[in-house]
Each structure stands twice: as C-alpha cells, then as structure tokens.
Amino acid sequence: MNPAKLFSSPRFFPSRIDQGAKTERAALEFLKAKGCLLIEKNVRFRVGEIDLVMKEGDCLVFVEVRGRVQGAMESAQTALPPLKRMKLVRAVETYLLRMPLRESASYRSVRIDFLSHDGVEWFWCRNIEMRS
Numbered sequence: 802m803n804p805a806k807l808f809s810s811p812r813f814f815p816s817r818i819d820q821g822a823k824t825e826r827a828a829l830e831f832l833k834a835k836g837c838l839l840i841e842k843n844v845r846f847r848v849g850e851i852d853l854v855m856k857e858g859d860c861l862v863f864v865e866v867r868g869r870v871q872g873a874m875e876s877a878q879t880a881l882p883p884l885k886r887m888k889l890v891r892a893v894e895t896y897l898l899r900m901p902l903r904e905s906a907s908y909r910s911v912r913i914d915f916l917s918h919d920g921v922e923w924f925w926c927r928n929i930e931m932r933s
Contacts, residue, residue: 828916832855838857845892848888848891849889849895851865851892859908860908862914863889863896863914865913880917
C-alpha cells in the first residue's frame with residue numbers, strides 16, 4: 802500500500818466536519834452537566850446556523866461552539882468574525898420569529914453564548930456582545 806494514501810486517509814486526519822461534530826457532542830455533554838437542557842441542535846436557516854439551542858432555567862440559550870487547538874481563552878469577539886456574528890444573530894431572530902407564541906411565553910429571557918474548547922478545558926462566555 803502507498804504510505805501517502807495511508808496517511809491521507811480520513812481515519813488518520815479527521816475532517817473539519819467530523820471534528821466539529823465531535824466538539825459539538827462534547828459541548829452538549831458539558832452543558833448538560835452544568836444543568837442545561839437540549840432543545841435542538843444544528844438548526845439551519847438560509848440566513849445562518851445555530852449549533853445548540855438550550856434551556857437554562859427560564860432562559861432560552863443559543864450556543865455557538867468552537868473547537869480550538871490553542872487559544873480557547875480568546876474572546877468571542879475575536880473568535881467570531883463579524884460575518885459569522887451577523888449570520889448567528891439572523892439565525893436567532895429567525896428561530897424566535899418561528900417559535901410558537903405559547904412556547905416563547907415559557908422563557909423569561911434569551912441570550913447567546915460562546916463555548917470554546919482548547920483540547921483540555923472549556924471556556925464558556927455567557928451573553929456575548931453581538932455588535933460588530
């Protein structure tokens with residue numbers, strides 16, 4: 802077997818999609834351990850995507866998950882470029898507009914969180930500033 806083919810195999814180098822899914826699964830377990838309940842995951846709209854929709858007490862929480870080899874402690878402002886922040890805000894707005902009124906009445910507040918992992922520990926930034 803050609804060694805170049807062997808080491809370029811997905812088995813040795815997981816794709817960004819595979820790594821992202823693995824990080825999101827780990828993030829979900831982290832948030833559940835902190836008392837959050839999963840509402841939905843990987844919610845996609847034409848305007849953007851929401852990684853996790855969680856409930857923490859009476860708060861509806863939209864979570865952007867990022868895996869980082871290093872620098873997990875960087876701020877959400879630097880880790881989320883303006884275009885990504887704009888798409889996330891539009892996706893959250895779309896989600897809220899499509900939510901049934903009866904269901905939305907059960908939440909007293911809404912926030913957007915940023916959750917990053919550096920391979921060792923989690924950095925959970927709650928209620929991030931979404932302005933550019």
